[in-house]
Amino acid sequence: MLKGILDGCILSIIQEGEIYGYELAEKLQGYGFHSFSEGTIYPLLLRMQKENLVTTTLKKSTAGPKRKYYSLTTKGEEELEQFKLRWEEISLAVNNVMNKGGH
């Protein structure tokens, strides 16, 4: 379940604007994902590319090697919308269980 959640968060961050791998990992950590190793995003990004959720462009950087920037496709946008719905449902349910406030 957690894996799918990371997918959703990655899609959501990419939606804010073109971003490359390292920056994406930093942002995730900034949002509070501390316990995952940064490299985890790459297998996920590879799969998203395969499923046509994201596209990539290579750009020169001021220092160091070229960077691969990711942006969402229409299909990626749709996937993100679906994730948001699923997430609302899950978080509501989990909150209810934790607070026992449902009934």
Added chain:
Amino acid sequence: MLSQKAEQFLIELRMYLIQRGKKDQDIQEIIDELEAHLIEAEQNGKNIDDIIGKSPKQYMKSIGESLPFDKKQMFTLVPMSILLVLAILSYSPAIYGEFSLSKNMLFFGSIMVVLSFALFSVFLFKGAPKLVKSLVWLIVLNIAVSLFVAGVWVAFYFWLQDQPDTLLFTATETQNYMIVAACVIIFIAFSIYSKSWIIIFMALSFSIAPIGNRFIPEEINKDPFFITIAGILGSIITIVILVFLFKRANKAG
């Protein structure tokens, strides 16, 4: 710049992905991306463990599972390699004008080819990536593996001579020339395909002894002085070629 540990990881990852038949372009892309990430991370004082996690093996697996298997490459590479091995084995006897096939050669020979293949792939994919940073040990291991395989082949030939055997085919002189021509075509094709000169060098080094044997007069051929000179010249040429290849490999890397 990258730490040694990070560089080592990238090399191991590349060999892992090649071994699993992933597309060259996919491999290059993910390696470039990870390299860029590792460089930036290490500049910011992060450790490679923060990036790939505690188990590099597990991480390589997760990358491998996310990349498609390249069928087209496999379907060209495997037959190409088999052809190449057959060409290497047939080349010398054909130049000597003694190409023949026997039952034992076909049966035990193919077992030997498979075994040598297996041993070299273990060396290439399991041993070499771990030693890539210590060139001396890499060369020592390479020579050890090659000598071992060559030794087993020599032992195999001696053993084969004492076995009852049926000759299936002996090539005529014209057929020998045709086999040599076919081998040369395969060597050239493989060199173009792999974009490397190494096969051409290997074929040339195979050719020197048999061609010399055929065309140099008997007296010179048996003279110990000329044999010594030839041996020294041969070693010098081999060393020059090796140095040249290593320099090129370093530049490419």
